[in-house]
Amino acid sequence: MIIERSTSWFLFSKIHISEYPAYFLLLPKFNFMKLSKPTLLLDKKKCLANISRMKAKADKYGLHFRPHSKTHQSAEVGKWLKDAGVSAITVSSVSMASYFARAGWTDITIAFPVNPAEIGQINRLAHHIRLNLLVENADVVETLGRRLTTPAGMFIKIDAGYHRTGIPVEAHREVLTLVQTINRFPLLQFKGLLAHNGHTYHAASVNEIKHIHDESLKKLSVLKSFLKQQHITTELSIGDTPSMSVTDNFTDVDEIRPGNFVFYDVMQAQLGSCGYGDIAVAMACPVVAKHAGRQELVIHGGAVHFSKDSVTGPDGNRIFGKVVTLNRNGWSEPVDGTYVKSLSQEHGIIRATEDFFNQTKPGDFIGVLPVHSCLTVNLMREYFTLAGEKITTAVT
Amino acid sequence: MIIERSTSWFLFSKIHISEYPAYFLLLPKFNFMKLSKPTLLLDKKKCLANISRMKAKADKYGLHFRPHSKTHQSAEVGKWLKDAGVSAITVSSVSMASYFARAGWTDITIAFPVNPAEIGQINRLAHHIRLNLLVENADVVETLGRRLTTPAGMFIKIDAGYHRTGIPVEAHREVLTLVQTINRFPLLQFKGLLAHNGHTYHAASVNEIKHIHDESLKKLSVLKSFLKQQHITTELSIGDTPSMSVTDNFTDVDEIRPGNFVFYDVMQAQLGSCGYGDIAVAMACPVVAKHAGRQELVIHGGAVHFSKDSVTGPDGNRIFGKVVTLNRNGWSEPVDGTYVKSLSQEHGIIRATEDFFNQTKPGDFIGVLPVHSCLTVNLMREYFTLAGEKITTAVT
Numbered sequence: 199m200i201i202e203r204s205t206s207w208f209l210f211s212k213i214h215i216s217e218y219p220a221y222f223l224l225l226p227k228f229n230f231m232k233l234s235k236p237t238l239l240l241d242k243k244k245c246l247a248n249i250s251r252m253k254a255k256a257d258k259y260g261l262h263f264r265p266h267s268k269t270h271q272s273a274e275v276g277k278w279l280k281d282a283g284v285s286a287i288t289v290s291s292v293s294m295a296s297y298f299a300r301a302g303w304t305d306i307t308i309a310f311p312v313n314p315a316e317i318g319q320i321n322r323l324a325h326h327i328r329l330n331l332l333v334e335n336a337d338v339v340e341t342l343g344r345r346l347t348t349p350a351g352m353f354i355k356i357d358a359g360y361h362r363t364g365i366p367v368e369a370h371r372e373v374l375t376l377v378q379t380i381n382r383f384p385l386l387q388f389k390g391l392l393a394h395n396g397h398t399y400h401a402a403s404v405n406e407i408k409h410i411h412d413e414s415l416k417k418l419s420v421l422k423s424f425l426k427q428q429h430i431t432t433e434l435s436i437g438d439t440p441s442m443s444v445t446d447n448f449t450d451v452d453e454i455r456p457g458n459f460v461f462y463d464v465m466q467a468q469l470g471s472c473g474y475g476d477i478a479v480a481m482a483c484p485v486v487a488k489h490a491g492r493q494e495l496v497i498h499g500g501a502v503h504f505s506k507d508s509v510t511g512p513d514g515n516r517i518f519g520k521v522v523t524l525n526r527n528g529w530s531e532p533v534d535g536t537y538v539k540s541l542s543q544e545h546g547i548i549r550a551t552e553d554f555f556n557q558t559k560p561g562d563f564i565g566v567l568p569v570h571s572c573l574t575v576n577l578m579r580e581y582f583t584l585a586g587e588k589i590t591t592a593v594t
Numbered sequence: 595m596i597i598e599r600s601t602s603w604f605l606f607s608k609i610h611i612s613e614y615p616a617y618f619l620l621l622p623k624f625n626f627m628k629l630s631k632p633t634l635l636l637d638k639k640k641c642l643a644n645i646s647r648m649k650a651k652a653d654k655y656g657l658h659f660r661p662h663s664k665t666h667q668s669a670e671v672g673k674w675l676k677d678a679g680v681s682a683i684t685v686s687s688v689s690m691a692s693y694f695a696r697a698g699w700t701d702i703t704i705a706f707p708v709n710p711a712e713i714g715q716i717n718r719l720a721h722h723i724r725l726n727l728l729v730e731n732a733d734v735v736e737t738l739g740r741r742l743t744t745p746a747g748m749f750i751k752i753d754a755g756y757h758r759t760g761i762p763v764e765a766h767r768e769v770l771t772l773v774q775t776i777n778r779f780p781l782l783q784f785k786g787l788l789a790h791n792g793h794t795y796h797a798a799s800v801n802e803i804k805h806i807h808d809e810s811l812k813k814l815s816v817l818k819s820f821l822k823q824q825h826i827t828t829e830l831s832i833g834d835t836p837s838m839s840v841t842d843n844f845t846d847v848d849e850i851r852p853g854n855f856v857f858y859d860v861m862q863a864q865l866g867s868c869g870y871g872d873i874a875v876a877m878a879c880p881v882v883a884k885h886a887g888r889q890e891l892v893i894h895g896g897a898v899h900f901s902k903d904s905v906t907g908p909d910g911n912r913i914f915g916k917v918v919t920l921n922r923n924g925w926s927e928p929v930d931g932t933y934v935k936s937l938s939q940e941h942g943i944i945r946a947t948e949d950f951f952n953q954t955k956p957g958d959f960i961g962v963l964p965v966h967s968c969l970t971v972n973l974m975r976e977y978f979t980l981a982g983e984k985i986t987t988a989v990t
Contacts, residue, residue: 234711235689268939290940291894293631310940311882313894314957315630334883338956355883362941363883363892396938486707487730487751487759496759498687498709502972506902542792543664543968544686544706545758560734561710572939576898577973 233563236499237482238574238581240589241528244478245460246278252442252459253282259448264288264307266437266457269572271591273301275460288437288455292316292323297592299327308332309392309437309455311355311363314341324348330389334365336379343383352380353392353435356421358414360396367393367417370424377430390433390452393418398440404470411441419450443471463571464520468509479581480522480529480565481574483546485558493555494539495548499566501541505573515539521548522565528584529565538566629959632895633878634970634977636985637924640874641856642674648838648855649678655844660684660703662833662853665968667987669697671856684833684851688712688719693988695723704728705788705833705851707751707759710737720744728788730761732775739779748776749788749831752817754810756792763789763813766820773826786829786848789814794836800866807837815846839867859967860916864905875977876918876925876961877970879942881954889951890935891944895962897937901969911935917944918961924980925961934962 249265256263265279266288276287276298286305289295295306296319307330312320323329330351333339339352354376357364365372373391380388395414401407418434425432436442437455443466448454461479462472483499499519508516519538522529535551546566550558558564568574575581579593645661652659661675662684672683672694682701685691691702692715703726708716719725726747729735735748750772753760761768769787776784791810797803814830821828832838833851839862844850857875858868879895895915904912915934918925931947942962946954954960964970971977975989 232711234715235687235709291631310894311892311956313631313880313882315628315880315959319630335956338882341957361888362936362938362943363885366887484709484711486709486734489759491762492757496707498706501901501903501969505897506969507897540758542758543972547758560707560731561737563711573897573902576939 233482233484235484236503236578238578239480239482239528239565240461240581240583241478241480242278242583242585242587244476245275246282248459248462248472248476248478249279249282252456253284255442256454259446259451261448261451262286262433262453264435264453264455265460266290266309266455267294267298269457269575270460271297271575271593272589273298274587274589276301276303279460288457292319294592295323295329299323304328306330307351307353307392307435307455309353309394311335312338312342314338317341317345320350321345321347324350332392333376333380334363336376339376339379339383339386343380343386346383346385349385349387351387351389353389354380356391356393356418358393358395358418359410360394362394362396364393367414367421370421373421374425374428374430377425388430388432390435391418391421392435392455393437394455395436395438395441398438399465399469401440401469404444407440407444407469407471408447411445412447415447415449415451422450439466440469440471458572461571461575463574464517464567464569465507465509467567474520474532474567477567477571479571479574480524480567481519481578482524482563483566485560485562485564487560488555488558490555493550493552495550495555495558495564497538497546497548497564497566498544499538499541499546500544502543503574503577504538504541504546504566504568505570505577506541507570507573509569511537517569518546519566519568521550521554522567524563524565532567629878629880631880632899632974634974635876635878635924635961636857636977636979637874637876638674638979638981638983640872641671642678644855644858644868644872644874645675645678648852649680651838652850655842655847657844657847658682658829658849660831660849660851661856662686662705662851663690663694665853665971666856667693667971667989668985669694670983670985672697672699675856684853688715690988691719691725695719700724702726703747703749703788703831703851705749705790707731708734708738710734713737713741716746717741717743720746726785729772729776730759732772735772735775735779735782739776739782742779742781745781745783747785748782749785750776752787752789752814754789754791754814755806756790758790758792760789763810763817766817769817770821770824770826773821784826784828786831787814787817788831788851789833790851791832791834791837794834795861795865797836797865800840803836803840803865803867804843807841808843811843811845811847818846835862836865836867854968857967857971859970860913860963860965861903861905863963870916870928870963873963873967875967875970876920876963877915877974878920878959879962881956881958881960883956884951884954886951889946889948891946891951891954891960893934893942893944893960893962894940895934895937895942896940898939899970899973900934900937900942900962900964901966901973902937903966903969905965907933913965914942915962915964917946917950918963920959920961928963
């Protein structure tokens with residue numbers, strides 16, 4: 199059959215060849231990409247809107263904006279950030295820093311405690327770019343002090359309540375001692391305090407996110423004042439996407455480092471950090487089976503595509519993704535009552551409403567909004583804009 | 595410093611260079627690989643023992659052995675299976691089938707419901723190898739019947755209690771109708787019934803695994819007899835690693851398809867499918883921080899290395915990996931009371947005993963036995979034997 203020219207501007211064209219439909223994604227120059235397997239799609243317009251909204255907030259409050267790159271992991275999306283006026287980024291590993299340094303970024307913070315075994319790669323990076331490292335341990339600082347061959351900025355990781363890593367925010371003397379240890383080494387340049395309030399991800403409401411953020415900020419301010427009394431000037435860098443999306447309290451904050459906001463995901467929408475319409479990625483998944491008895495659809499789309507994070511639904515049920523329909527504009531809002539109820543390695547099981555169940559059959563493609571876009575991007579390693587541009591990542 | 599020749603036969607050599615230890619893995623020809631980041635290690639001896647144990651069981655009961663490849667995903671490990679006398683494999687996707695076909699396998703079952711959008715790749719594969727496909731839906735069978743260009747074997751997926759995919763095992767007439775649909779098309783060669791009792795993964799004891807397996811087998815036998823009365827000869831292919839590891843009941847079974855057994859993991863050990871000493875993979879992870887107040891260590895080793903599956907510990911706590919110490923023979927048994935209590939994207943948090951906490955410091959490498967080795971291998975994409983051989987995979 200011939201694909202008619204007049205359909206070529208449809209983003210998704212459902213074309214029936216003999217007895218089964220084929221799904222095509224419009225590629226530049228009027229080519230089509232035929233979807234045949236799970237494919238991660240990016241709505242660039244939504245992504246750009248998410249970037250410009252967060253950049254505007256940083257500008258409004260006079261904050262240095264150093265977005266985390268661990269969600270998009272892509273030099274291409276990095277360019278969109280540059281176009282929006284961003285000049286510094288955050289990453290979560292030395293290898294991710296190397297990838298973005300090769301892509302032309304010259305000011306990078308590795309927001310993960312230094313692993314002394316990577317000193318070789320760290321030295322190579324620090325020779326080429328302005329590199330900030332994260333420390334919380336005196337032994338590691340001394341190792342860096344002796345083995346770094348180029349100056350690097352030092353942020354001290356502060357635990358402001360998440361209890362994952364960092365020196366407890368109340369341990370003023372311990373922080374002071376570590377600053378003094380840093381200052382003993384000429385190549386180590388103390389920059390400031392870095393915190394990540396990951397416990398906002400457990401909040402039950404936007405108000406609770408704000409409350410966690412406010413409480414944490416109060417304690418960080420007290421610590422900053424304490425250091426100031428010791429004549430130590432510190433930048434304060436904070437970061438989680440939920441807080442950064444909903445708060446307007448940036449008292450004593452110098453820098454923000456949200457990452458997930460570029461794409462958002464079901465977890466963020468459920469938290470209230472964004473609306474479902476702001477989620478910029480969806481996985482196109484083929485339906486491979488349907489089970490009328492259970493009103494369930496089976497898709498090719500499992501833990502090797504989405505990872506295994508879930509959110510809790512209204513009935514206490516676990517939700518591993520929200521279902522959308524693919525259309526000529528990208529995709530719909532989530533279909534009420536239709537969601538991924540479980541994932542195994544390659545399978546996803548969709549609990550569907552009667553309507554959605556009846557209108558869907560094996561061979562169709564449906565969209566799934568991921569629960570955790572960072573892990574999904576990391577697994578898929580590449581994604582496609584709705585115009586068919588292929589976006590490669592650090593893990594490609 | 596000079597690495598002395600006499601230490602070169604140590605698998606793991608902890609060598610102190612200035613103030614921090616470096617970890618080396620012995621490579622062939624007496625080179626060393628310096629461990630600097632999370633690295634997945636394979637104890638080949640344990641893997642070979644796991645393979646030969648399962649092969650012996652298949653031989654003992656006269657079963658066709660078609661191991662699933664989704665755990666190791668590697669042509670190299672495939673060779674070890676061939677060396678053990680295996681000539682046919684199972685995979686879970688068309689792309690994995692293509693990878694193993696390129697690696698020389700000529701008899702492959704894709705144990706995942708056919709996705710009609712992949713008919714092109716399926717035809718290319720079926721031209722080159724003996725290919726078996728999995729179906730459960732009449733429309734898909736008719737599509738295959740019309741669009742396949744080469745003969746392919748057809749297995750009907752039967753749901754014997756797991757409720758993920760397949761025709762319910764009690765729906766005899768429905769199965770019969772599908773067989774008749776298959777038989778209308780000359781290129782579709784009906785082979786038999788294929789079941790996967792994934793619900794054994796929820797069993798609380800070895801006896802419960804056996805019970806689930808026995809109950810499922812009874813129903814599958816009844817279905818097989820029903821088809822026989824209709825003059826339809828069917829093979830019966832079953833597969834989950836827990837059942838295959840613990841049962842000796844193979845009544846009416848023709849083929850077994852376990853996959854995870856090649857490496858096993860913490861989930862299997864907890865179920866009783868294997869001992870901790872049988873687990874053939876461990877992730878070497880650098881310790882990057884320690885927190886005395888909580889007796890917790892932080893490792894570089896997170897959801898991007900392990901995925902997010904967990905098991906429940908004795909106190910109802912979630913366990914995302916068991917901790918072992920690395921030594922010159924590979925690694926120890928799990929350290930009592932020391933485990934991965936949570937994972938974020940790059941971080942793992944280890945709850946440690948006082949002893950283990952005190953003897954470990956940033957810069958050290960510890961081992962982590964993964965909860966789900968299939969997802970871990972899929973994320974890491976390559977692994978190293980204790981002799982330093984690099985094993986690449988289908989996802990490399």
